[in-house]
Structure formats: structure tokens, C-alpha cells
Amino acid sequence: MVKVRLWGSLRQAADGETEVEVKAKTFKELLDRLVETYPGLEPQIRRGVSLSLDGVIYREAWFTEIRPDAEVVLMPYMTGG
Amino acid sequence: MKSIPVSTTINGDPYEFLCAPDETLLDALRNRLGLTGAKEGCGTGDCGACSVTLNGRLVCSCLVLGAEAEGAEIATIEGMADGDELHPLQRHFIDHAALQCGICTPGILVAAKSLLEKNPDPTDEEVRYWLAGNLCRCTGYDKIIRAVQAAAAEMRGA
Amino acid sequence: MSLDEYQKREFKQVGTRVRRPDGVDKVTGRAMYGADATAPGMLTGRILRSPHAHARIRSIDTKAAEALPGVKAVLTGADLPAQEDDFIRDVQDNCMARGKALYDGHAVAAVAAVDAATAKAALKLIKVDYEILPHVTEVDVAIKPGAPVVLAGRSLENVPAGMSENVTSHCEFGHGDPAKGFAKADRIVERSFRTAATHQGYIEPHACLASVSSDGKADLWCCTQGQYFVRTLCAAIMGMEASQLRVTASEIGGGFGGKTTVFIEPVALALSRKAGRPVKIVMTRDEVFRATGPTVHTSMDIKIGMAKDGRITGAEAHLRYSGGAFPCGTVDMGAQAAFAAYDLDNVRTYGWNVLTNRPKEAAYRAPGAPQAIYAVESVIDELCQDLGLDPIDVRLKNAAKKGTKSSYGPTFPDIGLVATLEAAKKHPHYSAPLAEGQGRGISCGFWFNFGGNSCVSLNINTDGTVGVTEGNPDIGGSRASISLMAAEELGIDYDRVRTIVADTSSLGYNDVTDGSRVTFAVGLATIKAARAAVRVMCERAAKIWGIDADAVEWKDGAAVPAGPNAGKFPPMSLAEIAAVSFETGGPIAGHHEVNVDGAGVSFGVHIVDVEVDKETGATKVLRYTVFQDAGKAVHPSYVEGQMQGGAVQGIGWALNEEYIYGADGRLQNPTFLDYRVPVASDLPMIDTVILEIPNPGHPYGVRGVGETGIVPPLAALSNAVSRSAGIRLSELPMSPPRVLKALGGS
Ligand code: FES
Ligand code: FES
Numbered sequence: 001m002v003k004v005r006l007w008g009s010l011r012q013a014a015d016g017e018t019e020v021e022v023k024a025k026t027f028k029e030l031l032d033r034l035v036e037t038y039p040g041l042e043p044q045i046r047r048g049v050s051l052s053l054d055g056v057i058y059r060e061a062w063f064t065e066i067r068p069d070a071e072v073v074l075m076p077y078m079t080g081g
Numbered sequence: 082m083k084s085i086p087v088s089t090t091i092n093g094d095p096y097e098f099l100c101a102p103d104e105t106l107l108d109a110l111r112n113r114l115g116l117t118g119a120k121e122g123c124g125t126g127d128c129g130a131c132s133v134t135l136n137g138r139l140v141c142s143c144l145v146l147g148a149e150a151e152g153a154e155i156a157t158i159e160g161m162a163d164g165d166e167l168h169p170l171q172r173h174f175i176d177h178a179a180l181q182c183g184i185c186t187p188g189i190l191v192a193a194k195s196l197l198e199k200n201p202d203p204t205d206e207e208v209r210y211w212l213a214g215n216l217c218r219c220t221g222y223d224k225i226i227r228a229v230q231a232a233a234a235e236m237r238g239a
Numbered sequence: 240m241s242l243d244e245y246q247k248r249e250f251k252q253v254g255t256r257v258r259r260p261d262g263v264d265k266v267t268g269r270a271m272y273g274a275d276a277t278a279p280g281m282l283t284g285r286i287l288r289s290p291h292a293h294a295r296i297r298s299i300d301t302k303a304a305e306a307l308p309g310v311k312a313v314l315t316g317a318d319l320p321a322q323e324d325d326f327i328r329d330v331q332d333n334c335m336a337r338g339k340a341l342y343d344g345h346a347v348a349a350v351a352a353v354d355a356a357t358a359k360a361a362l363k364l365i366k367v368d369y370e371i372l373p374h375v376t377e378v379d380v381a382i383k384p385g386a387p388v389v390l391a392g393r394s395l396e397n398v399p400a401g402m403s404e405n406v407t408s409h410c411e412f413g414h415g416d417p418a419k420g421f422a423k424a425d426r427i428v429e430r431s432f433r434t435a436a437t438h439q440g441y442i443e444p445h446a447c448l449a450s451v452s453s454d455g456k457a458d459l460w461c462c463t464q465g466q467y468f469v470r471t472l473c474a475a476i477m478g479m480e481a482s483q484l485r486v487t488a489s490e491i492g493g494g495f496g497g498k499t500t501v502f503i504e505p506v507a508l509a510l511s512r513k514a515g516r517p518v519k520i521v522m523t524r525d526e527v528f529r530a531t532g533p534t535v536h537t538s539m540d541i542k543i544g545m546a547k548d549g550r551i552t553g554a555e556a557h558l559r560y561s562g563g564a565f566p567c568g569t570v571d572m573g574a575q576a577a578f579a580a581y582d583l584d585n586v587r588t589y590g591w592n593v594l595t596n597r598p599k600e601a602a603y604r605a606p607g608a609p610q611a612i613y614a615v616e617s618v619i620d621e622l623c624q625d626l627g628l629d630p631i632d633v634r635l636k637n638a639a640k641k642g643t644k645s646s647y648g649p650t651f652p653d654i655g656l657v658a659t660l661e662a663a664k665k666h667p668h669y670s671a672p673l674a675e676g677q678g679r680g681i682s683c684g685f686w687f688n689f690g691g692n693s694c695v696s697l698n699i700n701t702d703g704t705v706g707v708t709e710g711n712p713d714i715g716g717s718r719a720s721i722s723l724m725a726a727e728e729l730g731i732d733y734d735r736v737r738t739i740v741a742d743t744s745s746l747g748y749n750d751v752t753d754g755s756r757v758t759f760a761v762g763l764a765t766i767k768a769a770r771a772a773v774r775v776m777c778e779r780a781a782k783i784w785g786i787d788a789d790a791v792e793w794k795d796g797a798a799v800p801a802g803p804n805a806g807k808f809p810p811m812s813l814a815e816i817a818a819v820s821f822e823t824g825g826p827i828a829g830h831h832e833v834n835v836d837g838a839g840v841s842f843g844v845h846i847v848d849v850e851v852d853k854e855t856g857a858t859k860v861l862r863y864t865v866f867q868d869a870g871k872a873v874h875p876s877y878v879e880g881q882m883q884g885g886a887v888q889g890i891g892w893a894l895n896e897e898y899i900y901g902a903d904g905r906l907q908n909p910t911f912l913d914y915r916v917p918v919a920s921d922l923p924m925i926d927t928v929i930l931e932i933p934n935p936g937h938p939y940g941v942r943g944v945g946e947t948g949i950v951p952p953l954a955a956l957s958n959a960v961s962r963s964a965g966i967r968l969s970e971l972p973m974s975p976p977r978v979l980k981a982l983g984g985s
Contacts (some may be wrong), residue, residue: 005648008411008587009397018414043396048302052649056936057687058836073648077569078408078687079602089244101356117275117609120492122442123524127911130442158268167266175262178876181715181884183265184443184492206920212553216911218440218493219715221879221887222919 002066004030005073006041013040027051028062030072048077089150090106091181092160093118099146106140107131109147110157118158122216132188133157139195141214158187160192169232170194179228181219189215193229201237205230244763245935250782253727256876259719260737261465261490270490273446278517280785282311282351282446283489284510285358286503286888287365288420288530289340292596292904293374293387296340296367299348303364311356312514313365314349314506316776320478327392327475333599334476336506341389341564343905344529351510351518362492374596375906378561379538381405381595389564389594398591405594407566412574412647413587417542418554420585424913425765428621432614434953434971435897436536438604440888440916444527449507450517455479457511461485461504464712465751470743471502476505477512483510487742488712495888496602497532497788501752528909532601533898535569537558539614547623549633553585554578554646555698558611561593562600568592569600572607572687575647576950580634580656580683580842582643596904602753604885605686605946609892616682616954621967626945630681630958631664634844647761647824655868655932656683656842662928663844668864677850677861680964684843686952688943690755690835691888692934694747695764697772699827703814704728707738707768709761710749715945716877719755722901723873724762724939728769731813747832755943758873759934766938772829779823780811794957798880837936838943843867845886845951851964853982856975858894858960865951870934870942878944883925885948890947891917893956897972 001021010020015038020038024030031049035042051058052073058064059078066072091114099126100109105124105218110116122128124143130192131142134156135149161168173179180186189212196203196211203211207227209222217225301313316337318522336345348365373387380386388404421427447461457479462964463469466486472480480865487975490499503520503570511518522531544553556577561569570590590613600606623630638656645651663669663681673679687822696708707725711717722736726908729736750756750822777791781800784791790805791798795812820827828864848862865882895915908914933940953971961967966981 007648008413008589009409011411012397019558027816030607040396054648055652056837057649059688059689059691061836071650075569075575075648078572078689079568111274116268117271120272120443121274121669122444122492124909125524125910125912127524128442158266162267165264171263171266174266175258178256178259178716178880179875180262180265181877181880182441182491182493183261183270184441186271187268188263190266205924207923209919213918216440216442216916216918218442218495218888218916219884221883221917221925222922223883223925224876224880226919226924 002030002068002070002072003035007074010041010044014038024066026062026066027058027064030066050075050078084149087148087151089153089155091155092157102148104147105143106145106147106150110142116157116159120184120187127202128189129192130185131217132191134191134195139192158191160191160207167201168194169235173228173232177224177228177231179220179224184219185215189217189225197236201233203233244938245933245940246938250727253723253873254869254875256874257719257723257733259716260722261713261718272443272492273489274521276448276460276489278448278450281519282353282514282519283355283358284349284351284507284518284520285362286346286506287362288344288526289336289345291340291369291752292376293372294340294344294369295372296336296338296347297370298368300361301348304361307357307361307364309353310350311516312351312362312510313977314509314513315347319476325884329477330472332498332506333477333565334502336974342598343826344526344598345557346506346530347509348398351514352403376537376597376900376904378559378593378594382559382591382593383510389596393566399980406591407594408592410451410571411587412575415585417585417587421544421827423546423552425546425547426622426625427542428618430616430618430969431690432539432969434610434613436533436597437892437896438528438533438914439495439497441493441495441497441801444522444524445502446521447504447507448517448519449504449511450900451508451512453515455483457484457508459484459504459508460489461486462489462491464491464498464753466743467710467748468499468751469504472501473508477508485742485744488740491712491714494606494710494714495752496606499602499753502531505881521763523594523912525909528745528914529906530598534603535562535600535607536898537610539611541614541618543618543622545626547626549626549628551581551583551637554583556588556615558588558590559593560590560607561595561597563597564594565599567600569607571704573611576608576685577611578646579685581597581637581646582639583646586646588711600950604888604949608686608951609889610903612684612880612950613953613957617957620954620958631660631669634659634683647798653932653935654840654842655930658867658930659842659844659868659931663846663866666864666928668846668862673848674772676959676963677848678959679846679848680955680957680959680962681844681846681957682951682954684841684947686755686947686950687840688759688838689756690838691754691756692748692761692834693760693764693831694749694754694829695761695768696746697768697828698767699772699817699820700812701817701820703735703817703828705731705736707736707765707908708741708746709738709739709765710746711752711757712740715880716751716874720758720877721761721765721874724765725769728766729773729813730966739871752915755945756838759937759941759943760984761837762873762941763937764831764833765834767831768829770829771831772827775827775829776813776816777815779820782823784808839870839934839936841868841944843947843948845955847954847959851960851978855962855980856982858973858978860890861896862923864928865948866928866930867944867947868930869944870937871931871940872929873941875929878929879927881944882927882948886925887917887922889949890956892975893971895952895972895974901932
């Protein structure tokens with residue numbers, strides 16, 4: 001299981017939690033499990049999310065490996081100028 | 082509107098062209114003569130990207146009519162280097178990284194050259210005020226001022 | 240990408256100030272920008288724009304325009320296809336209105352004619368029947384229930400019920416409990432701020448040349464930060480296959496985020512398709528201001544509690560951003576960046592995006608961050624003043640560092656804020672004496688930086704030179720940096736490498752030149768492409784020597800036997816291997832395609848001294864120093880250039896630049912005369928201190944540097960004005976009239 005930190009406004013879609021646990025070994029699995037477990041998260045995930053893994057931000061990268069003790073934070077999809 | 086025939090000298094070479102009465106010198110240079118070195122940043126005299134000299138005077142070519150070039154001597158960025166030999170200002174702009182995107186560069190070089198012809202040893206303040214009509218959005222002007230001063234020093238020494 | 244990319248090394252070329260490859264072309268006027276291209280039979284395109292802030296388009300009568308001799312095509316929104324996808328539809332509708340004109344300057348029709356005069360005359364003959372609707376241009380008005388609705392039905396599921404339909408999204412970030420934090424504070428400051436929309440202000444107006452032929456193939460030349468993204472958008476809008484549309488990026492006269500999307504490109508393509516001839520469109524400056532991307536304008540409430548010793552005990556921000564007439568996510572970035580510089584136990588930010596009748600926002604350096612950080616850094620400064628604390632000490636006390644749980648969620652890896660603050664504190668500028676009436680301000684700044692999709696092809700020519708092909712328009716010297724990294728990795732001279740920017744048909748997809756990504760991500764792909772070529776060269780040498788490829792390594796630009804067991808052979812240089820490449824198996828190349836992650840976040844600290852003229856309200860910037868963590872500075876001059884350019888754009892934002900709307904909803908100042916960007920005589924030298932804290936996610940330790948520099952000036956200037964004139968402004972820009980008003984009231 002990996003712990004995933006959600007940002008505040010996703011709480012309502014995740015039973016009021018800002019930290020949820022899902023079983024996943026990769027970024028892709030993580031997103032799939034999140035959508036299965038919390039269908040309310042689907043619109044945001046479809047619009048795009050970034051993922052911070054141990055402090056490093058990933059924007060796509062489905063197959064990024066997630067170790068069970070990793071710090072995983074979901075973030076909105078990021079763009080720059 | 083009938084076109085006006087214009088005979089002029091640009092960078093020392095004779096040119097003849099036809100232009101509309103309301104056509105700017107900038108448009109004539111760029112669209113009729115293929116001299117696209119002068120840029121249009123605003124068309125209203127506010128950015129200096131179109132700077133050229135007309136009979137030795139620094140002007141915004143977007144505010145000059147093509148017809149006013151009749152019988153005049155015009156200098157543009159295309160005439161600044163002597164063949165392969167860059168003008169010291171051009172060389173120092175490259176060496177001092179005084180350009181990022183480079184769109185303001187032709188206008189600033191033309192303006193700086195005209196400053197140094199009048200005042201070979203300007204203070205930083207004088208350079209800044211002279212170039213106040215030439216907008217650069219990329220560099221913050223720091224490296225431009227340094228490049229102009231380095232070129233001025235070299236030209237004074239030569 | 241991982242955090243173990245970086246390996247410490249001695250650089251031979253990276254870090255030197257070489258001449259850029261496009262320098263001569265740019266100082267001689269030879270470089271070709273967007274408006275400098277022509278094509279045989281080319282027509283001139285012009286766009287008709289709405290004079291109304293908000294109006295229903297009942298009908299458009301184009302007959303008279305079409306009948307004018309010399310007019311070859313007329314286009315309206317009805318000529319473009321209906322789009323399923325919200326994002327594409329917004330981009331398309333912004334290029335050409337359909338149904339409603341949403342802001343002053345919104346395109347409603349276009350013509351292509353044999354020359355500019357005919358095109359202009361044709362625009363006058365187009366009759367648009369408008370039904371004028373009530374408009375709203377201010378975020379604080381648009382957010383209220385009952386405000387005129389700009390676009391209906393665009394609110395996301397995360398918007399709380401009961402708000403105006405103009406509110407399209409809501410976000411919340413943070414941890415801990417601010418209320419608990421405030422309870423522990425010795426002093427709490429709560430303030431509201433507003434920032435005006437500003438424009439990127441690139442000196443080159445948008446320009447493009449489109450040519451669609453009758454067999455469906457198309458070429459597009461344009462000034463853009465990303466030719467591939469232009470292709471994606473235009474192909475979708477035109478219903479074309481990507482392979483049929485080749486987009487070539489011209490030299491680009493500035494972008495700063497504003498050239499990351501399309502405005503005129505689909506219009507030129509559609510006109511060209513209709514007319515059967517090439518069409519060129521060049522925007523006027525007025526069009527650039529009225530119809531291309533300004534930033535969001537904002538209204539913000541900040542509350543911060545501080546203990547007597549300077550420790551921040553609780554922090555909260557409410558951010559209301561408006562990116563104009565279409566939804567945008569910029570407030571998310573602002574809400575994440577607001578408190579990113581600090582290590583806080585109790586922090587919360589809330590953000591709302593609100594529609595207004597203004598042009599669609601486009602990215603501008605660190606989009607969303609300067610505004611929120613301006614507000615936060617202003618309040619922190621006020622707390623420092625109230626509690627009599629040194630502003631750098633307070634920031635050091637609260638600074639985020641390795642292991643800090645950031646206000647936006649992740650725990651920071653190695654970051655450079657403390658080092659940057661310490662450098663600022665030690666710098667002579669910080670302790671230099673100030674004269675009477677002068678004030679010194681500081682501010683921190685932060686930006687995420689991104690990586691992204693990058694392709695690089697590197698060809699070894701038979702004469703021992705190297706061609707690098709990459710796909711990102713060079714805005715500020717990136718070709719020089721890419722060449723430097725290739726030369727470094729290959730062990731050859733910089734002058735032997737030439738880097739070019741490819742069109743969309745010559746290389747795989749590259750993300751836009753944005754997010755400070757190019758030197759980092761394209762640099763990484765270049766290094767890996769060079770390593771791939773080195774592998775091939777080692778194999779060739781191994782074949783020639785008759786030894787195992789594993790027994791060959793690359794050293795100082797040559798293949799050498801690896802260790803004594805490999806045999807004794809004199810080194811074979813790149814040039815020697817290249818010279819016999821046809822005989823040893825064929826041309827040699829290396830390439831690398833990747834979606835790079837692992838860009839390191841970047842912090843900056845700015846110090847500024849100002850003097851406020853109490854007669855005129857004008858603020859004079861006397862001295863300015865930028866401190867920024869750049870990771871390895873590949874070409875220090877262009878790193879400094881990014882820091883200086885960003886700082887000066889921030890100074891303009893702080894002191895002068897603003898979009899001013901009249902009661903009629905029309906933009907009042909769409910010229911450089913009235914929208915005043917900083918000029919040379921406004922400024923002192925901008926001193927720079929580059930800190931090189933290696934980014935673990937890049938082989939050479941490179942971070943992005945392009946964006947962070949615009950973040951700190953807003954608050955640094957505001958804080959300096961406060962200390963110079965004893966007034967605390969809470970609205971940007973601090974233009975002379977606003978300063979005078981504040982002085983009068985104090
Ligand atoms: S184009 Fe002539 S001054 Fe701007
Ligand atoms: S270098 Fe880009 S405007 Fe001056």
C-alpha cells in the first residue's frame with residue numbers, strides 16, 4: 001500500500017480524507033486505483049494531475065515506480081511560462 | 082491613390098522604389114526593398130525597433146513616410162558592418178550577451194552608433210537616456226549599457 | 240528520471256561565456272523573425288475585432304467585403320468546425336469568436352487580400368450586428384452572484400454551490416490548522432491586495448505565414464515558443480493530420496510565456512485554405528495588447544501570525560484570480576506557490592478562478608506565482624517592521640529546507656533557499672548605508688520549473704564536426720547552451736558544434752519552450768544523445784583495433800583502450816573515427832527522446848533600494864541585486880540575462896504596468912506609450928549573484944532559471960517603498976498617482 005496525499009479541494013471526493021491508501025506499484029496503477037476507489041476524483045484525474053514522488057515532481061510518466069515507503073503527493077497538472 | 086516614385090541612398094547604395102503616399106519608410110524598407118533588419122514593434126514611435134538614420138538623424142522609420150526618403154541618405158542595420166567586419170558595437174553586443182531574443186537589437190545598435198558619433202565618451206546615464214526610446218523586454222538593459230560602453234572605449238582607443 | 244542523474248565533474252566548457260551561434264545574424268539584421276518571411280503570391284490577412292466587451296453576434300454580413308476587388312477570402316467563426324474538447328474549443332473561440340464576443344478586441348472576422356490597404360478596406364465593409372450585453376471586467380465584481388455571466392456552464396465540480404457561474408474552479412492547499420497557529424501568534428497581520436493584469440510585452444508582435452495547398456498539405460511559419468504545440472492546436476482546429484502540417488518556428492522576438500499558444504495561426508491557415516494562396520498575418524501592437532495574453536488580475540486576502548522571535552505560527556491566503564473570458568488554472572499555481580518558501584506547521588491557501596470580459600490569459604514567467612508571493616512577502620515585511628525584526632533573519636528562521644513539508648504537499652529534497660538568503664545577507668548591498676528618504680526592500684521568490692518532452696538528434700559529420708538538432712525555439716541563447724553541453728560530453732571544441740532548431744516534420748515532439756525547461760530538459764536529452772553517439776564511436780574504434788567494444792572508453796574527445804588489458808593503441812579522436820565512418824559501418828549519430836522529470840525547484844532573493852519622490856509619487860530604483868539558485872550555470876551570461884530580464888519585468892509590474900479598463904469595458908491603454916514598460920533610463924545596473932547548487936535530477940546539475948526572477952521584485956519594491964516613504968501600498972502597480980494618494984492619506 002502507498003499513502004497518497006491529496007490537495008485540500010479533493011477531500012470532498014475522497015470521503016473527507018486528505019491522505020488515502022491504495023495498492024499501487026506505478027503512477028498509472030495509482031491513478032487507476034484512485035479512480036476505482038474514489039470515483040469523485042475521476043474528473044480531476046482526467047483533466048490532468050502531476051505527482052510528487054519523494055519531493056520530485058512528475059507530470060506524466062505512467063510507469064514511474066513507487067516504493068511502498070515513498071512519499072506520494074498528488075498535485076494539479078503543472079504548466080509554466 | 083497614386084504611387085510616388087522615390088530615389089534615395091541607403092547604406093551608400095542608390096535605390097529607387099514606388100510607394101503609396103501614406104506608406105511608412107519602415108514598410109517601404111521591409112516590404113519593397115527586402116531590408117527587413119529594421120523591425121516593427123509598435124508602429125507608433127514608442128519602441129525604437131524600427132530605428133534608422135535619415136540624413137544622419139536618428140528616426141523611427143515607422144513615423145517617417147517612404148516619400149520623405151526622396152534624395153535622402155538613409156542608414157540601416159544592414160549597412161552597419163563593413164562586409165565581413167562587424168562594427169565594434171555589433172561585436173561587443175555578441176561578446177557581452179547584450180541580446181537575448183535580438184528583436185530590439187537592430188534598433189538599439191543603430192541608435193547607439195548615432196550616440197557614439199555625437200558623443201564618443203558618454204556616461205552610463207547619457208547612454209541610458211539616449212536609449213530610452215528603444216525598448217528591450219529581455220535583458221533589463223544592463224548588458225546593453227555595458228556593451229555600448231565597451232564599444233565606445235574600443236572606438237576611442239582606435 | 241531520477242535523482243541520481245547528477246555526477247560531480249570538472250567542466251572544461253560548460254560554464255564558459257562562449258559566443259552564441261545566432262549572434263552575427265542578429266546584430267546584422269539578417270535573422271528571420273515572424274514578420275520577415277514572404278512567399279510567392281502571398282496575401283495579407285487582417286482581423287476584425289469586437290469594439291464591445293460583451294456582445295451577442297446576431298449576424299455577420301461579409302458580402303460587400305467579398306465583393307471588393309482584391310479580396311480573396313473572408314472568414315468568420317462559422318467557417319471553423321464545432322469542437323468537442325473544451326480546451327481546443329476555448330483556443331479556437333479565442334482566435335475567432337462564435338456566438339458571442341467576449342472582450343474588447345475579440346476577433347470576429349478576418350479577410351485575406353492582395354495587399355494591406357485592400358484588406359483594411361475590406362474590414363470596414365464587414366457588418367456585424369451586435370446585441371450588446373452587460374459586461375464585467377473586475378474579478379471582485381464577477382465573483383458575486385448576480386454578476387453578468389461571461390460563459391455559462393463552465394464551473395468545475397469543485398466549485399462550492401451558491402457562487403456566480405463565473406467561478407470556474409476552486410482549489411485548496413495546505414496542512415495543519417491556521418486557527419491554532421494564529422492563537423500562538425504575538426502579532427497577526429491581515430491585509431487585502433490587488434494586482435493589475437500585465438502583458439508579457441515582447442517587442443515582436445505575433446506574426447505568421449500560412450500556406451495550405453489543394454492537396455491538403457500545409458506549411459506554417461510563425462514566431463512561437465513551441466512549434467509542436469502550434470501544430471497540435473492548428474491541426475485540431477483545421478481538422479488536419481499532424482503529418483500534413485509542417486510548422487517552422489522563426490527566430491522569436493520574445494515570448495515570456497505569451498507565445499505558448501495560438502492567436503492568428505489558425506486564422507491564417509483557414510484563410511489560406513479558402514483563398515488557395517499563402518496568407519501572412521502580422522498583428523499590430525494594439526491587437527497584441529487587446530487580444531493576446533495578459534496575466535491574470537487578482538484580488539487576495541492574506542493573514543499571517545508571527546511570534547515575537549519571528550517564527551511564523553500560522554498563515555492563510557485567499558486568492559481570487561481572473562484569467563479573462565476563458566477558464567484557466569493559474570490560481571492553482573499561485574495557491575501552491577504562495578507559501579512555498581517557508582517551513583510552516585499551519586498553512587492554508589484557497590483559490591478561485593473567475594471569468595471576466597477580458598482577453599484570455601496566457602502564461603507569463605512563473606504564471607500565478609508573482610501575485611500570491613507579492614501579497615505574502617508584503618505581509619511578512621509588515622510583521623518584521625511591527626516586531627522590529629530583520630527581514631532576512633525572519634526569512635532564514637522560517638526558510639524551507641531539505642525535509643520541509645512544503646505548503647503544497649511534497650517534502651522538499653535538496654533546495655537552495657537558505658544558501659540564497661545567506662548569500663543575500665552577506666552581500667555588501669544588504670549592509671550598504673542608505674541616505675535619508677531611501678528605503679531597502681527584500682523578497683523571496685519561488686518557482687517549480689519543469690522538464691517535459693524533448694527529442695535531440697546529434698550527427699557526427701565526417702569532418703569531425705557535430706550537428707545537433709533540437710526542437711525548442713531559442714529565446715535567450717539556448718542554442719549556445721545546448722552546443723556547450725554537447726561539446727562538453729563529446730570532448731570537442733564548442734566551435735565544432737552547431738545546434739539548429741528543427742521544424743515539426745524533422746524531429747519528434749518537443750514541449751513548448753516554457754517552465755524554464757530547455758537548458759534542463761533539452762540539455763539532458765543532448766547529453767544522452769551525445770552518450771549514444773559516443774557508444775557508437777567506441778564500437779567503431781573497437782572494430783578497428785580488433786578488440787571488444789567493452790574494452791574501449793571515451794576520454795577527452797577520443798576513444799582509448801580501457802585499462803592495460805585492452806591492448807595498446809593510440810587514442811582515436813572523434814575526427815579520426817568520423818573520417819572513416821563510411822568504411823566502418825556508415826554515418827554516426829546519437830539521439831535521445833524522453834519525457835524528462837526531476838526539474839529542481841528554484842528560489843531567488845532580491846534586494847532593492849528605492850527613493851520615492853514625494854512631489855511626483857515616482858519611485859526611483861537606485862540599486863538592485865538578484866540572488867538565485869541556478870544549479871549549474873551552463874552559460875553564465877545568459878543565466879544572468881534571465882535573472883536581470885525577469886527582475887526588470889517585475890520592476891515594471893511593481894511600478895507602472897497595468898491593464899486599465901474603462902467603464903465601457905474597453906482597454907484604455909493598448910500602446911507602449913500608455914502601457915509603460917521599463918526603459919533604460921528608469922533603471923540602475925541589475926547585479927546578479929548566481930548560486931550553483933546542483934540539481935540532482937540533471938547529469939550536470941542544471942536547474943531552470945527562466946522564471947523565478949520575475950517573482951520577488953513585486954514585494955521587494957513594495958517593501959522598499961514602504962521603508963522609503965512610510966506608506967504600505969496594497970495594490971500594484973505602485974504608479975505615481977497611487978503613491979501620491981497613499982502619501983496624502985498617511
Ligand atoms: S515600430 Fe517604430 S517605434 Fe516601434
Ligand atoms: S533582446 Fe529581446 S527585446 Fe531586447
